[in-house]
Amino acid sequence: MLNHLVVLDVREFLQAKQDPFEQIMAAVARLNEEDVFELHATFCPDPMIKKLMTGGFRHAWLEWEPEHFVVQFYKEATDLPTFHIDNRALQPPEPLVRTLDLLSNHKPFEAGEMALEIWNLHAPALLFPELDERDYQYRLVDEGADLVRVRIWRDQ
Amino acid sequence: MQGVSSPRGGIATSQSPPFTLPMRYLLLGVVGFGVFALDLAWQSTALGANRTWSPGVVALTHTLTLGSLLAFVMGAVYQLTTVAFLIPIRALRVARLNFWLYAVGATGLVVSMAQWWLVGMMVFGSLTAVSIYLYAGLIAWSIATAKTRGTMLWFVGLAHLYLAVAVTVAWLMIVSLQGGGFLAGVIEKLLWTHILFATGGFFTFLVMGFSFKLVPMFTLAHGFSGARQTWTLLFANLALWGLVAGVWVDSRLWLWGAGVVGLAAFVNHGMTLFEIVKKRLRKVVEVPLKAVLAAALVGMGAVALLLLQLGMALQAPGWQGVVALYVMGWITLSVMGFAYKIVPFLIWNQRFSKNVEKNKTPMIADLLHPHHARPALWGFTLGLLLLTVGTMADWFFATVVACVLISLSILVFCVQMLIVIHPKKVIKELTAID
Numbered sequence: 040m041l042n043h044l045v046v047l048d049v050r051e052f053l054q055a056k057q058d059p060f061e062q063i064m065a066a067v068a069r070l071n072e073e074d075v076f077e078l079h080a081t082f083c084p085d086p087m088i089k090k091l092m093t094g095g096f097r098h099a100w101l102e103w104e105p106e107h108f109v110v111q112f113y114k115e116a117t118d119l120p121t122f123h124i125d126n127r128a129l130q131p132p133e134p135l136v137r138t139l140d141l142l143s144n145h146k147p148f149e150a151g152e153m154a155l156e157i158w159n160l161h162a163p164a165l166l167f168p169e170l171d172e173r174d175y176q177y178r179l180v181d182e183g184a185d186l187v188r189v190r191i192w193r194d195q
Numbered sequence: 196m197q198g199v200s201s202p203r204g205g206i207a208t209s210q211s212p213p214f215t216l217p218m219r220y221l222l223l224g225v226v227g228f229g230v231f232a233l234d235l236a237w238q239s240t241a242l243g244a245n246r247t248w249s250p251g252v253v254a255l256t257h258t259l260t261l262g263s264l265l266a267f268v269m270g271a272v273y274q275l276t277t278v279a280f281l282i283p284i285r286a287l288r289v290a291r292l293n294f295w296l297y298a299v300g301a302t303g304l305v306v307s308m309a310q311w312w313l314v315g316m317m318v319f320g321s322l323t324a325v326s327i328y329l330y331a332g333l334i335a336w337s338i339a340t341a342k343t344r345g346t347m348l349w350f351v352g353l354a355h356l357y358l359a360v361a362v363t364v365a366w367l368m369i370v371s372l373q374g375g376g377f378l379a380g381v382i383e384k385l386l387w388t389h390i391l392f393a394t395g396g397f398f399t400f401l402v403m404g405f406s407f408k409l410v411p412m413f414t415l416a417h418g419f420s421g422a423r424q425t426w427t428l429l430f431a432n433l434a435l436w437g438l439v440a441g442v443w444v445d446s447r448l449w450l451w452g453a454g455v456v457g458l459a460a461f462v463n464h465g466m467t468l469f470e471i472v473k474k475r476l477r478k479v480v481e482v483p484l485k486a487v488l489a490a491a492l493v494g495m496g497a498v499a500l501l502l503l504q505l506g507m508a509l510q511a512p513g514w515q516g517v518v519a520l521y522v523m524g525w526i527t528l529s530v531m532g533f534a535y536k537i538v539p540f541l542i543w544n545q546r547f548s549k550n551v552e553k554n555k556t557p558m559i560a561d562l563l564h565p566h567h568a569r570p571a572l573w574g575f576t577l578g579l580l581l582l583t584v585g586t587m588a589d590w591f592f593a594t595v596v597a598c599v600l601i602s603l604s605i606l607v608f609c610v611q612m613l614i615v616i617h618p619k620k621v622i623k624e625l626t627a628i629d
Contacts, residue, residue: 128281130278130279130281130343131278131408131412132411132412132415132416132417133417135415136415136417136476139415139476160210161211161544161548162544162548162549162551164540164543164544164548164558164559165412165413165415165540165559167551167553167558168558168559168560169415169476169477170553171553171558172478176553177551177552177553178551178552178553179548179550179551179552180550181548181549181550187548189551
């Protein structure tokens with residue numbers, strides 16, 4: 040089964056003072072076991088996080104910019120909250136640039152409080168020296184079927 | 196409300212060809228470089244004595260262009276096309292079989308040239324031509340399906356069109372050597388047309404086009420403008436066709452005008468590369484990438500030398516100096532520079548990329564550290580500058596020393612490539628996968 044990053048942006052709903060609960064639950068209902076659900080909201084939606092955690096989901100969130108929160112829900116058991124990005128449709132060097140940008144612009148990664156998992160078509164050979172230089176740990180698993188998962192984290 | 200989506204593309208198919216396809220060509224290219232290096236040292240006195248049209252030197256030139264550069268470039272294109280345009284290579288089986296046709300054709304052609312055996316040149320030249328047409332056709336067919344349609348696509352597409360033209364002209368030259376009426380009278384024009392389409396057309400367009408992808412990839416650059424690339428494409432085309440027209444109408448003014456436009460193309464290309472490098476994430480510009488940048492400067496120098504040569508007496512040693520500087524300084528140095536990045540990358544990908552863990556898996560730099568490219572690349576550059584001076588000044592000693600220095604540098608390059616490739620392992624891999 041291929042992993043998907045399923046994205047739902049509810050910021051316009053929230054700005055219009057509407058409740059996007061039904062849309063969120065409909066999206067969650069369509070997820071496969073390996074999928075990651077990415078929710079874009081204007082605040083960190085604690086009630087929704089609690090609700091989905093009771094359904095077996097784990098979560099990780101980042102403040103992308105003021106009033107733009109990105110929360111991801113996934114089922115895989117991980118030792119650190121894990122943020123995922125799907126680079127499979129990007130052309131080189133965009134996957135690497137995007138990964139390094141994310142790592143350097145969000146404190147939870149630098150502080151070792153959150154891991155980053157990137158999904159690539161191929162092993163990002165040129166990324167590893169950059170991660171070494173920035174003192175990150177990494178582990179790559181080639182899942183076959185056009186999916187290479189690289190988990191990146193910093194030891195606390 | 197934007198709804199549910201998978202904006203990063205979700206499912207995409209793997210586009211890369213099997214390892215065996217590019218690796219066979221790259222291996223042939225490395226062997227070709229080695230043979231060229233040894234033959235260059237052997238022929239250094241003939242070159243020093245200015246016997247550049249002897250069969251041995253003609254064969255030497257084609258060992259470089261067909262045996263090393265084109266073989267290497269074909270391997271790299273099969274790999275890079277899929278990465279640059281996110282497309283698969285069409286008719287992979289034909290591409291794989293075509294390797295053998297090319298290897299036999301090019302080897303036979305070079306040997307026939309060395310013996311000046313016209314029948315052999317005709318037979319093996321035709322085989323090589325068919326193989327190159329097939330290759331160019333496969334690439335054209337593959338990139339025709341690309342959804343990304345930028346300047347790079349035009350560079351790569353036109354490069355292959357010009358390759359087909361260069362090969363056709365070369366074939367016509369061989370026919371004319373058999374005593375073919377009208378063609379025999381224009382053989383010198385055909386020769387210059389062949390040189391222009393092969394070097395100023397195919398190799399130049401390909402190196403320029405792929406530089407727009409490879410330089411950002413290896414320096415991790417982003418946020419640079421691509422606006423200049425279109426101008427480079429325009430100038431490079433105008434220069435090429437202007438020079439060809441100048442050759443056929445026998446006009447020095449045409450040639451000079453086209454040379455000026457060619458210089459503009461190189462200046463523009465150089466500025467594009469420097470802008471990319473300025474926007475890099477990587478702290479250090481590695482030696483192979485510095486060589487690629489130096490090659491662009493040398494290309495600029497070669498075109499400037501062409502203008503100087505046109506403005507002064509049009510004598511043979513000067514032209515040979517210009518051609519040598521362009522082919523070796525711009526094209527060969529670029530190919531060698533990129534080879535130091537591409538070959539270790541491919542080998543690492545094949546042997547180590549399945550499961551990677553920090554401090555447990557060898558990295559690309561463990562196969563061949565970019566710093567180790569220094570002796571080969573800078574030795575080659577120094578030798579090349581000396582060769583240009585020696586050739587243009589008709590200075591025997593300098594030319595011979597330059598040839599030996601270039602030869603040694605290329606041999607170092609070959610040994611390093613073979614250490615990375617590990618012939619025993621690669622033969623096992625090539626036979627196992629097939």
